[in-house]
Amino acid sequence: MPAEAGAAGVNAPVGVDPGRASIARMYDYVLGGKDHYQVDRDELERLKRVMPEVADLALENRRYLIRVCRFLAERAGIDQYLDCGSGLPTTENVHQVVQRAEGLAKVVYVDNDPVVVAHGRALLEENDRTRFIAGDIFEPKSILDHDTVRQHLDWSRPIALMFVATLHHHKGDRNRPAEIMREYVDALPSGSYVALSHLFDPGEGGDHETMAAFQEAIAKGSLGGATARTESEIRDLLPGLELVDPGIVLLANWWSDGPNLQPLNTAQRLIAGAVARKP
Ligand SMILES: C[S@@+](CC[C@H](N)C(=O)[O-])C[C@H]1O[C@@H](n2cnc3c(N)ncnc32)[C@H](O)[C@@H]1O
Structure with a gap:
């Protein structure tokens, strides 16, 4: 378009x-x-105007997503993916990264944005191992019971559940995302992985103030709000799971491709993530 x-x-x-x-x-x-x-x-x-480097939230996030996909496919040997909140097709998508490592890897993408729905099926369903469904990821039962999700993925074997830059968009009860994640995690077979990234609130200091101002600015605009979480609140989104080294960290520090040559900027200090495994 x-x-x-x-x-x-x-x-x-x-x-x-x-x-x-x-x-x-x-x-x-x-x-x-x-x-x-x-x-x-x-x-x-x-x-x-509130966070001049705001674009780096998205850029850092997408780089993290790609590294996580490489880890899951190449090291953890995962060949099934449920990508909740896929976003619009872009240069490198989950299925392209994981199918490079494992050609038979299967992916189900979910999103509810009308433009993603319009383009997702055509562009993300590039081969017979990928599917796209329109759905609300904050209604776990509707996703977990969806015919495509049930039939395309084998629920007796490990699955990677991706919630990358999505949970902070949940609106309403602040405690609900932890319950949502518990519902998904309960449904996952043993040996599955969960990967997430989230707007990060360091809890105090200048970055905490910046994040507060950023959330206020988002709430005033047409996106209607976003919620940052502290490290312990992010841990609550991974119930009963074992954190994979290095745990919950700024995305730029999650197995980056090399040393950071510059100090991290404000945006890079305000997005964190983790990968965790279901025992
Ligand atoms: C910031 S993008 C992240 C895209 C991708 N996960 C990534 O990290 O590159 C967030 C995506 O989540 C989707 N999303 C937000 N709330 C959703 C919901 N309730 N159900 C399905 N998708 C949702 C948005 O439409 C958007 O495509």
Whole structure:
């Protein structure tokens, strides 16, 4: 979809409100995609006033996602993936990374953004080992009971559950994401992995203040809010799971491709993640 057609509100998929920004499209814009509207670019500019390096949240996150996929496929030997909140197809997607290591690896992508739904099936279902479903990842039962999820993945063998840069978008009860994750984890076979990333609140100091201001700015815009979590709150999202070394860390420090040549900037210090295994 040409961005300017979208900006004019023409050719927008059903369900898109061209007057409201979407996290999926803003993320696509930062990653160099073409499925974004003026309202998404404007919202990013507005957030930049609070956190000038905001684009690095997305860039650091996507680099982490790719490294995690390599780890899961190459080292952990996982060949089944449930990617909750896939985002728009971009240069490297989960199935491309994991199928490079294991050609038969299967992936089910889930997202509920109308633009992702419009493009996801066509672009993410690149081969017969990948599926895309439209669904609400914060309704675990609806995903876990979905025919495609049940039939495409073998629930008697380990599965990797990906919740990368998604849980902080849950709105409403702050405690609900931990319950949601427990429902998913309970359903996973032994030996499965969970990978997540999350907006990080260091709890005190200048970065805590910046994160508070950032959350306030998001709440005032059309995204309608996002919730950062402390390290112990992120741990609560991985119930009964064993953290894989190095545990819950800033994404830039999760098995990075080499030493950080510069000190991490504000955005890079405010997104954390972890990979954990179900015993
Ligand atoms: C920031 S993007 C992250 C994309 C990808 N996981 C990554 O890390 O590169 C968040 C994605 O989660 C999706 N999302 C947010 N809430 C969702 C929900 N309730 N159900 C399904 N998808 C959701 C958004 O549409 C968006 O595509």
